[in-house]
Amino acid sequence: MSLLGGIRPPIAVLSALLLSLAAVTALVLGPAGDTRLPEAVRTSQQHFAEDGAIALRASIDESVTDLERSAGLFSAGAPVSGDAVLDKLGNTYQKWMGTAVIEIRSGKLVAARGETVPLTSLDRSELGAEGGLAPRMVRLENGEVRLLSFALLSWPGRPQLLLVASNSLKFPGISLGQFRAIAVVDRAGTILSSDGIPEPEQVLTDLQRKEVTASNKQLRAFAKKAAGQAGRKPLTTKEPGSGGYLGISGSLLGGTWLSDRSVAGYATLSSPQPGEATTATALGLTVVAMVKVAEDPTHTTSPVFGLVAAGALLLIGGIAVAVLLGTVQRPLIRLFLESRRLTRGDLARPVNVPGYGEAHRIGTALERLRRRLLGEPGGDDGPVPAPRGARRIGTRGLLAVSALLLLAWSAPLLLILNRADATVVVPQQLVNDQRERTDTLTDRVRRALNEGEADLQSVASLIGDRTTPADMTKVLDRTLNQHLRYQSLYVVDAAGRVVTRVGGAPHAARTKPATADPIELLGRGGTKPLIVGTAEIPGRDGSALVGEFRIDFLNSMLKRPGLGVVRVVDDHGKVVAGNTGYLAFQSLPSDRLKDLVLAAGQRVGKSAHPAGVLYRENGVQIAGAAPFVGGGPAKELGWTVVSWQPANRLAIPEYDVQHRTVLAGLLGAAAAATCLGWMHIVVARPLRALAEQAEALADGDRKTVLFPRNHDEVGAVTRSLELIRQQLQAQRGPQPAGRRGVPDTASQQQVRN
Template identity: 65%
Template sequence: MSLIGGIRPPIAVLSVLLLALAGVTALTLGRVGQDAVPKAVKQSQQHFAEDGAIALRASIDESVTDLTRTAGLFNGGDPVAPDAVLDKISSVYQKWMGTAVVEIRSGKLLAARGENVPLAAIDRSKLKDEDGLQPRMVRLENGETRLLAFAVLAWKGQPQQLLVASSSLRFPGISLGEFRSIAVVGHDGHILSTDGIPEPEQVNGPTERSEVAQANKQIKAFAQIAAKKSRQHPLRAKEPGSGGYKGVSGHLIGERFLGERAVGGYASLAPPEAGEATVATGLGLSVVAMVPVTEDEKRVEGSAFGLIAAGALLLIGGATIFLLLRTVQRPLIRLFLESRRLTRGDLGRPVTVPKYGEAARIGRALERLRRQLLGEPAEPGRAPKGGKGGRRNFGARTLVAVSGVLLLLWSAPLLLLLNRPGGDVQVPQQLVNDQRERTDTISDRVRRALNEGHADLTSVASLIGTGTEPAQMGKVLDSTLHQHSRYRALYVLDKSGRVLSKAGSDPRAAGEKPSIREPIRVEDDGGKEPVIIGTAEVQGRDGAAVVGEFRIDFLNSLLKRPGLGAVRVVDKDRKIIGGNTGYREFQGLPSGRLDGLVESARQKVGANPRPSGVLYRDGDDIEIAAASPFAGSGAAAPVGWTVVTWQSASGLAIPEYTLQNRTVLAGMLGATAAAACLGWLHIIVVRPLRLLADQAEKLADGDRRTVLYPVHHDEVGAVTRSLELIRQQLGSQRKRDGAPAGLAGRN
């Protein structure tokens, strides 16, 4: 018999699938709601740590790039005094804790600004090596850690100088909200910096001190785990095909303290593109975020539904399998045995005829053929009562359909009716808080990115003096464009709008007078995307300015974060500037309530707007939304942009929705198993069996000319071969009896 054909394989496979589905149903549906902290809250802390890792990586890489590029710009011009170098750097960038210029040969300190730079940690003998200028971390006497970045100042005829900048490993613009803490962890699990955890001497009362002590203990434990897990390869640390964050990340569950459970997330510093390496990713740093979450023991649900559903499947599946075995498989196997008996010449006892269906028709035909082999005259077939042509009112096709209906009785309610939470889903408040704080973090990240871009333009403008020729300007612009991916075009305009020098794409603001009073502005030139323009005045050139056009893809790349849903940046008129998914430039937000959310966030505290988060309920539709206006200083502050995010709660791993999704999945699996196995049975067995019933009746009625060919090598095919042998025996018998060849097909 064929391995994939016959009556047994589809029924056996269906039995195995139903048993497996019953086990999966009992386990998966029974475990939903068993955790006091929903999975969505855990995943949210993981995304929070990923946001921190992205911000820290971008800050470190940007800091190193800016220092190297600034030194290169100084090296391309006339020699500048060390104090003048640091003054210009300080006037453009405010990101470093301290800066210094040191003569490399003698080690003499030539100039310094800000806090004392730990120069004793610099080994000047290794500065000539290829890796000698790589940034490094230095631990100060007070326990704090500083990141030192280096660049060489070299002019012809003068000793080489080392430009050093120190920065802290703190997170730029991370919104923590209340009770959250975040830390930078070294490769050995040592905490390098923390935010959100107060010092013990800053709190009053024994309860507060115990809470601070517990928080420090828990985040140290998380830091050790995160450092160990972050040593894995990113591809091995996640499920195949899961995608998402390009580094190693995950969530952690800590100890319970005063009715709250510490929930954390961790993430290693990862490059923006897979397979690349940056300065920050080579430091072996990780980020740990932690927040205490109140456990709701009343939300823990039992496993009764999963057990009941699995039991019902076993009963219905057992009845279905019994029906197929009793009414389809057993009669067919009996026909197979009876046909084999007749071909062997055992004609002494009558054929056992099944009670109904195609098997009964074939059985009656075999009995008539047995009599014809014994020499009895052929009798015309008689149709059973209520049918015609020897057919009963129902056959194998009807039995298979009944089996499918039985299985649908279990699958259909799961697909369409059961475990539908409606609008009464309990959405944890922590998810609303996280949506708000993560939106605020993205808003600050976009603002800082624009400020950094304008600072670059200001740095370039400060080095383009009155005597700089267009060719020299072009070299500076080309260097800046290739070092930063945020610009699509860089150019210098005179006071009338004439282009003096350019790099990159064609200028869109050419011919316009430089808008020096608006350091960053947005224009709509009728194209497919908004034009974001930054302008920095060139001192001493009578109104000339360096203009940079930001790539809209650069802005949108800052918004692509998992777990936030749709993200949009809107202007003062609530028109969309950028987004993480498809949008049309300068179109409005999709709903009036989002417009209201933006306005309420802008007016919340007057001149100091604060992010807003809200949970919208509209029937069965539940949506989490947040808005965060630009807050803070810098060139981007006056643009008045707001970052808006929203997502449906049904897409989060909340117990009610998880139970609904798993219930639907179980129903889909049941329907798929039934359709696959019963369809297999219909194609392999039922259709050939119906054809064989017609052929058997025609053969019994005297058709000796039609050759019977088996469709498959299975039970039906075996019965077909037996009927062919009987046809040949009947033809030989008539020839021996003297019947003419032309009458061999007649009775």
């Protein structure tokens, strides 16, 4: 018989699968253990550190790019003094703590603004070498670290100058909330800058000083561990196919202080595109974010449910297998043995007829054929009436009964048991993280728009004295290639006519003064938002430089792992940008989200703050919203960033148990469908067809040849019926000597062959 055919293999496989599923259910469904700190909290700190690394990397790269681009624009124009360079630079950008211009050959300080730039650490002989203008970190006498960026200023016939900008490694616009600290760490694990933990002498009580000291000690320990992890390769720190952050990132678990557990996330500075390197990523910096989380000492899970579910599966599965063994397998094997007995010539004993369905019909037909072979009266009776009552239950019905038994265990697990939405306890830290991360993302979007407007102001001031459109086109083309945030740049005169342009065709016609609304949103009522920045060109009688922002530029900044769905809405509550598919200027999908946006924006001003809520709508949802606050022209847009995600996607113990429960139900249903479907294909359908053929043979059909389709029990019974058919045909001709009804041995041998 076939190795995979017949009735035995599917029942054996079903038994093995049910035993395995029972063991898995007992071990996994309800494990006992310490769940006082959900895994979702640790993952959230990892995402928080990734946000900080993205913000720091973007700030450093943007600062270096702005400095180099400004120096290039100054060098392309008429020579100006060092003071004029720094004045224009300071009026356009307010991002550097100190700037200076020095003469490279003599080392003479030409001009300086802001705090004193540490020029004594600068080796001018290295400037001409490859990578000599790469940014570098310098530690001051007071222990603080400054990042120095460089750019060359050169004009024909003038001494070559070096433009130097100094900045700290502070995070731009990171919302820390309460009980959180964040730090920048170098390759050796040394903390270069930190924020969120006060100095011990700045607190009042002894307990507070001890807590601050313990926090600083824990942060230094996390910094050492994170620096050690940062030396690994990204592919070794993530599961295959997990995607997400391109750099090294993870979470760390620390000690406790007064029932609060220290949890940290770390992330190295990584480029936005795989395989690329930026100025910031070459510095070898790592961001560490630490927070203290209150643990719930009473929150544990019990193995009782898993043991009960496993016991119920063993009981129900045993009944289902017993039904299959007693009502499907045993009658079929009995038919196989009885049919073999008849073909061997043992016709003395009546056929042991099974009591149900197709097996009963085939057994009755075999009994009639036995009597026909013996020549007894009654063998030529007419068609046998169909079985009644319980005898009518066929193999398909028995399989359906077994399926119902197994579904009685699987269906409650799939649909009813361990539903967590009504009982879940979502840690408050997750709500806080959703709010703070949304606020950080809001600041990132606002700063990006402000940076874009500052670039327009810088370019407009430098092309003010350029009279020919060709010269202006060169400057615009260089700016468009250096910054991917614009889809088109063009210069318009006072009447709104386009003088010169680069990039895509202009979509916005300027009719208002260039000094009004530096950034505005156009395209309402259309299919695509249009964000336009404008900067007046000095000395050109109302001419202006217009830049149209790519909406994909905003959408790309909103892609943050672990933050869910993110939308940017305007002052009317209409969607402008998002991290997933959306329709422009549509409303938010929920009234709760609309109320959250209103609550976050109703205190615009000094008391403006992000908002975070936990609400129940289509399950438990975590949401956060933060309006545009701070300086810059983007604040006047009145936009708000809102994010939300279902809590069941987070690694919370109650949802973990729910997911495992659903998985157990799915596995049970899949095992039942696979094995019972297997039996229906290889047993039930062939057996039903064989019953019709056996009854036709018993009713006198001697012409239809019966041939087996599979080498299994059903096929064996089919071969036996074919031998009986040949014996009945032989009875019509001359009978051999001997007892009537004895089968023809040569005919049997021919069929077997």
